[in-house]
Amino acid sequence: MTAVIDLRSDTVTKPTPGMRAAMAAAEVGDDVFGDDPTVNLLEARAAEAVGKEAAVFVPSGTMANLVALLTHTNPGDEVILGDQSHIFQYEVGGVARVAGLVTRTLANLPDGTIDPAELRAAIRPETIHSPGSRLLCLENTHNRCAGAALPPAAVGELAEIARRRGLAVHLDGARIFNAAAALGVTAAELAAPCDSVSFCFSKGLGAPVGSVLCGSREFVARARRFRKLLGGGMRQAGVLAAAALYALEHHIERLPEDHKHARRLAEGLATLGPFRPLPPQTNIVVVEALEGRVDDWIAAFAAEGVLAVAFGPGRFRMVTHLDVSRADVDEALTRISRIVGAAH
Numbered sequence: 001m002t003a004v005i006d007l008r009s010d011t012v013t014k015p016t017p018g019m020r021a022a023m024a025a026a027e028v029g030d031d032v033f034g035d036d037p038t039v040n041l042l043e044a045r046a047a048e049a050v051g052k053e054a055a056v057f058v059p060s061g062t063m064a065n066l067v068a069l070l071t072h073t074n075p076g077d078e079v080i081l082g083d084q085s086h087i088f089q090y091e092v093g094g095v096a097r098v099a100g101l102v103t104r105t106l107a108n109l110p111d112g113t114i115d116p117a118e119l120r121a122a123i124r125p126e127t128i129h130s131p132g133s134r135l136l137c138l139e140n141t142h143n144r145c146a147g148a149a150l151p152p153a154a155v156g157e158l159a160e161i162a163r164r165r166g167l168a169v170h171l172d173g174a175r176i177f178n179a180a181a182a183l184g185v186t187a188a189e190l191a192a193p194c195d196s197v198s199f200c201f202s203k204g205l206g207a208p209v210g211s212v213l214c215g216s217r218e219f220v221a222r223a224r225r226f227r228k229l230l231g232g233g234m235r236q237a238g239v240l241a242a243a244a245l246y247a248l249e250h251h252i253e254r255l256p257e258d259h260k261h262a263r264r265l266a267e268g269l270a271t272l273g274p275f276r277p278l279p280p281q282t283n284i285v286v287v288e289a290l291e292g293r294v295d296d297w298i299a300a301f302a303a304e305g306v307l308a309v310a311f312g313p314g315r316f317r318m319v320t321h322l323d324v325s326r327a328d329v330d331e332a333l334t335r336i337s338r339i340v341g342a343a344h
């Protein structure tokens with residue numbers, strides 16, 4: 001049986017033996033009562049990692065973003081966000097259905113930012129007629145912008161425009177440590193201009209479950225209530241928090257390895273077939289298929305044990321991660337080369 005090389009996402013990683021040992025040994029308690037020592041430690045470490053006062057552990061990045069939306073706004077308010085953002089594209093319309101918000105999307109630029117002049121123009125003046133512009137959401141790294149890492153200055157400029165007009169700023173930092181590694185800055189520097197930041201343990205950091213939403217003590221206290229409202233209050237979650245703690249302690253330094261593998265994958269794809277990869281800054285390789293249908297390519301790859309996902313018109317995505325070695329990248333390229341050869 002050909003071993004499957006799963007490049008669909010960095011969400012597919014499985015806990016390492018060290019992580020499983022930490023999970024098994026975790027001290028636990030009832031987290032709704034605030035009694036789980038491992039969750040409490042994780043929340044303190046996570047807040048410290050991004051330079052915020054407090055943090056709340058949640059089951060998913062989607063819930064982290066939704067709790068941030070609920071905590072920053074009231075129903076009927078307007079949130080300004082990128083048209084390629086995960087909140088707008090992949091969170092099932094929770095921003096409208098659950099948070100009751102008006103979404104004002106601005107075009108994401110290829111580097112994952114939005115145009116500062118467009119942002120200025122989009123913020124509404126307070127009038128009797130209009131919904132209030134209350135929140136700006138940014139994303140770093142930016143998933144649909146090929147894992148682009150937004151520099152602190154770019155985030156700071158947009159956050160400043162928002163803050164001057166009374167908006168709060170939330171950063172969807174699902175892969176913030178990938179951005180920090182790519183830019184040679186700290187995650188705290190990337191989060192500094194933002195009122196709240198979420199990040200995922202379950203992506204590049206390799207934990208099986210979980211994300212965290214960080215902000216001021218007052219913000220996190222209110223966010224904890226919205227987590228409960230959404231059914232995210234967990235009990236002996238220390239078993240999961242132990243894996244996330246292990247990930248924080250052992251898997252941040254290795255992220256540049258995923259970025260190196262992504263570059264190798266992109267270079268290989270560019271040479272062996274009708275593919276135009278967007279040059280990866282981090283672990284996400286978005287590829288334009290210059291011939292054929294994306295679904296056909298994905299099916300052909302899968303038949304050879306290489307998994308990818310469709311990612312916008314004429315594009316597919318491959319993501320490197322903890323469970324993909326350099327040998328796996330080379331093997332995937334060898335298999336794809338055979339597929340391309342057979343197709344011509």
Ligand SMILES: Cc1ncc(COP(=O)(O)O)c(CN[C@H](C(=O)O)[C@H](C)O)c1O
Nearest residue numbers: 009011060061062063086090143172174
């Ligand atoms: C920027 C960003 N913010 C939030 C989330 C949501 O995290 P989860 O809800 O999947 O834990 C994701 C997941 N992204 C997943 C992936 O990339 O495979 C899919 C698309 O949902 C994300 O990329």
